[in-house]
Ligand code: FES
């Protein structure tokens with residue numbers, strides 16, 4: 001019989017405060033950054049001070065002679081090329097962090113500078129220029145435009161941003177024996193972090209090497225932390241040399257340089273609609289950078305599908321660190337282009353932006369067609385909640401004075417299907433339950449999710465379950481990316497518990513004079529469905545196991561679990577802003593976020609994910625931009641003063657609505673809420689001031705520049 | 711209507727007088743400053759209120775520093791350039807008389823712009839990454855660990871958990887300390903006052919709305935108890 005979620009749910013979908021909350025608020029949660037092992041050494045990396053150059057001198061000897069230094073190694077050698085400001089050159093470990101910093105400065109290094117590429121535009125002008133990748137679908141572009149009665153043109157874009165995880169990348173490496181390495185790594189993937197150390201790089205050759213990654217807590221990843229990374233391997237190498245544990249956590253500037261970034265996307269767009277307000281044509285010439293070797297995550301056209309479109313994109317290289325996945329890779333950028341375009345086209349045709357979107361939601365032939373009823377509901381809910389009817393005006397607030405108010409909206413989609421995951425459920429004769437899953441908690445709430453699922457299936461309370469995650473020693477689960485953890489982990493844990501419960505039922509059935517299939521577990525009891533008075537307490541039932549505990553394993557790959565999880569959500573956000581046209585300052589009054597969910601597992605934490613997405617989206621929309629010096633390509637703002645994140649007073653009121661569809665099963669929603677905020681805010685600003693700013697972040701300067709061109 | 715004043719995101723009032731790195735250089739005098747590697751910070755003109763012991767010049771080698779943390783006396787041997795934050799996080803365990811492991815305060819920016827390292831020193835919040843350990847001698851230092859000694863969480867901490875004012879939790883100890891200080895100094899603080907108090911704390915996960923809700927609730931509870 002296929003497994004499915006219980007119809008009547010006691011724990012799933014309630015508001016459960018995070019179980020590790022008390023440790024975190026008390027400062028007692030030990031993150032990788034906090035691991036002070038006996039004999040710990042501190043590792044530091046020497047990083048290039050040129051963004052492009054050849055190493056001509058590299059001498060570690062003076063550093064090795066410095067006080068406290070216990071191990072040193074080169075990462076690159078003379079003749080190697082450095083490709084970004086902050087590229088890794090050498091590393092060492094010393095007794096104290098202060099000594100390690102001093103010693104790094106003592107390394108003799110010199111570079112021969114090579115001309116750097118410091119901007120997307122410089123990259124575009126390279127000779128030969130990067131070739132465009134062209135995709136064309138539907139009608140030929142000329143034919144599509146021939147159908148249009150209204151057209152609009154615009155330039156839209158999103159600058160490169162960095163992840164700014166508050167806990168930087170890094171790990172503590174501790175060799176228990178020559179072939180036994182334990183790392184405490186700030187990672188989104190304990191399993192892959194283990195694999196990256198075990199199966200690649202310098203330790204691959206060690207026979208029977210055992211690697212364990214322990215990550216009970218980690219301070220944010222957002223897509224940038226899926227392996228041990230170079231600094232992790234270096235820390236382990238230093239630890240091996242020194243025969244002492246080494247902590248190597250990046251400092252803030254290093255995190256900006258080499259901790260990951262989200263590619264930019266800039267697009268010159270021409271779009272057309274027919275007289276009925278149907279999008280018919282889209283022509284895009286775009287470019288963006290993913291750093292020194294990778295490209296942008298091109299997702300255009302996003303959601304809306306015209307009758308004909310042509311996308312010509314150029315991936316541009318610059319001398320900066322390679323991109324990493326960032327919360328819903330490619331989607332916020334694509335959304336910022338498409339939804340600003342939709343707004344401009346609606347304006348050109350004189351249509352209301354919400355109506356125009358409703359009219360152009362995916363129809364037959366668009367793979368997202370099934371989400372259209374959801375978007376329709378969300379757009380209506382959001383419009384109602386933000387006060388669209390009363391507050392929306394045609395482009396440009398007619399109010400007198402410098403403060404202009406405006407409304408804007410945007411919609412989004414994301415997959416969030418279940419990722420690969422296994423879990424085990426062990427039930428002991430004394431009734432205790434331990435559930436293990438090699439997943440991790442990024443702040444998303446996985447630690448709390450595991451006992452929720454187990455308690456629901458076994459008819460127990462959350463406190464009765466020992467949930468164990470955050471170690472690669474537990475059954476393998478995939479990395480937490482793509483919003484896949486909630487689905488995958490829920491399935492694996494759910495099925496493991498269901499299978500374990502079958503064994504309990506098999507033992508309890510004779511005692512209750514019933515068949516196993518007649519039994520139910522609920523409220524700490526095992527009873528006969530048709531005659532609930534015939535029951536055993538959970539403890540009594542488990543005592544029937546005899547001396548041996550039982551363990552059952554659940555796997556997301558199990559064929560019998562179809563329908564317990566799904567993929568594909570829609571979302572809509574509305575933003576209300578006030579803009580000072582004299583200073584260019586944007587102030588957020590209110591954001592309404594409507595998020596489509598499948599079966600909500602923990603309502604409290606699910607809402608937090610949406611709040612988090614909106615807050616991050618606002619921060620990206622208003623402040624965040626990696627600035628490279630146009631001559632040297634060195635990052636100008638590798639800190640938290642000039643690389644600004646939004647603070648409390650920048651945010652305005654945020655209203656979150658979850659739209660439940662429990663019949664669809666579990667769908668991950670960690671990423672989608674960050675997607676539409678930037679576009680919605682940009683549209684609100686345009687509605688307020690009457691001109692398109694186009695490129696995000698919408699800084700005061702960009703607002704004033706756009707107004708000056710009016 | 712002219713728009714209301716832009717939010718003061720990084721309150722300059724955060725560090726109390728005489729506990730800044732600059733203050734330290736003044737205190738050290740020329741000999742001390744020249745002897746450490748921190749001289750690039752620049753020396754200010756001489757100021758008053760200097761600890762006479764420091765006027766002798768200290769360092770660059772590690773010196774004994776006596777600190778009063780969460781009501782307990784601890785000793786730690788650190789170079790004079792070591793911040794209060796690093797002294798408590800990294801050196802206390804290794805070099806102190808008592809093996810305490812105070813890693814609750816986080817190092818995130820290490821230069822006074824995120825609030826993750828917030829401690830309460832002599833009743834005022836400080837960014838402990840901008841205070842040198844030697845300068846914190848003789849002061850009452852409170853860290854997040856001190857709030858729940860004996861195992862019972864402070865109302866602010868309880869509300870952070872109940873309202874889910876935290877996600878990854880890395881910023882949370884700093885938020886909690888700013889909030890506690892805010893409510894201690896301004897019992898019955900309004901949501902707007904609390905928001906200003908928390909403006910110096912940065913969160914990447916986006917817990918701000920619920921952190922605010924948590925502090926408002928804790929404030930109401932604490933006031934009711936008075
Ligand atoms: S670490 Fe001290 S303010 Fe950021």
Ligand code: FES
Pocket residue numbers: 166219220443876877878879880881882912913914915916917
């Ligand atoms: S909870 Fe993650 S940074 Fe604030």
